[in-house]
Amino acid sequence: MRSLLLTASLLLFLSLGASAQGDAIAYLQNGSKLYASKNYKEAFESFNRAIETDPTFAQAYFMRGNAKKGFDDLHGAMKDFNKALELNGNLADAYHMRGSLKFELQDYYGAIADFTRAIAINPSHQEAYYARGMAKQQIEAYEDAINDCSKLIEINPKNIDAYFLRGILRLEHGQTEAGCLDLSKAGELGDIKAYEVIREKCNQKCFVREAY
Numbered sequence: 001m002r003s004l005l006l007t008a009s010l011l012l013f014l015s016l017g018a019s020a021q022g023d024a025i026a027y028l029q030n031g032s033k034l035y036a037s038k039n040y041k042e043a044f045e046s047f048n049r050a051i052e053t054d055p056t057f058a059q060a061y062f063m064r065g066n067a068k069k070g071f072d073d074l075h076g077a078m079k080d081f082n083k084a085l086e087l088n089g090n091l092a093d094a095y096h097m098r099g100s101l102k103f104e105l106q107d108y109y110g111a112i113a114d115f116t117r118a119i120a121i122n123p124s125h126q127e128a129y130y131a132r133g134m135a136k137q138q139i140e141a142y143e144d145a146i147n148d149c150s151k152l153i154e155i156n157p158k159n160i161d162a163y164f165l166r167g168i169l170r171l172e173h174g175q176t177e178a179g180c181l182d183l184s185k186a187g188e189l190g191d192i193k194a195y196e197v198i199r200e201k202c203n204q205k206c207f208v209r210e211a212y
Contacts (some may be wrong), residue, residue: 024054031063033113040070058088066097077101092121096128103135111135125154133165142173167194171201 032044047064050057065080081098084091099114115132117127119167129152149166151158163186170179180202187194 003058008073024050024060028057028060028063028202029065031060035063035067035070039152041046043067044071052209056087058084058091058094061087061185062094064093064095069097074101074105090121092118092125094154095121096125096131099128099135100131101137103131106138108135112139117205126152126156126159127156130159130161130165133162133169137165137169142169145169146173158189160186160191164191164194167196168197173199176202177195 016034023149027046027050031043031050034040034043035045044064044067047060047067050060051064054060059079063083064207065077065084068074068080069077078098078101080092081101084094085098088094089186095114095118097109099118102108102111111130112135115128115135118128119132131149133145133148133152136142136148146166146169149162153166156162163182167179167182169175169185170182173179180198183194183202185199187198
């Protein structure tokens with residue numbers, strides 16, 4: 001009899017747990033839709049409900065951090081990204097977004113470390129390669145930044161931003177022809193502003209006075 005009671009209690013506990021988890025996922029999905037439409041405050045409330053329902057839900061902390069970042073609560077966003085990673089250290093996107101936040105706060109070395117962790121978890125994380133390249137540009141590690149752009153282009157040969165950034169980096173690093181060709185490729189793929197840089201940086205003419 002005692003065994004039957006214990007079994008019934010366990011089944012009830014599991015069913016309640018499954019129900020709570022389902023509710024938390026539903027709140028997360030609703031919040032994600034609101035976040036995608038830039039309704040950050042409403043998204044924040046939905047993510048709050050997900051966390052209240054399941055305080056161990058790492059993805060909900062991550063998304064709430066994104067919502068907080070959306071309405072400029074940078075300190076709150078950092079805390080939520082930290083909590084998400086404490087609960088699940090394999091969230092590549094959480095490392096990427098925490099790195100982006102550090103970049104915004106001009107903590108470039110800290111940002112690079114987070115982008116590197118995101119890439120270690122997901123070696124095809126395009127946004128992390130691009131962001132790490134931008135952070136390396138800020139510390140004037142041009143060759144390393146160029147390598148990140150090249151890796152990103154290897155992953156996605158049609159990544160316009162990677163060609164544009166690599167072009168700028170090569171120009172800054174003194175590789176004028178290669179940089180101008182990258183900008184030309186970015187323009188070919190649809191980035192019209194690349195041609196503005198080409199006109200400014202790649203079409204310098206030398207005027208020679210005629211000999212009389």
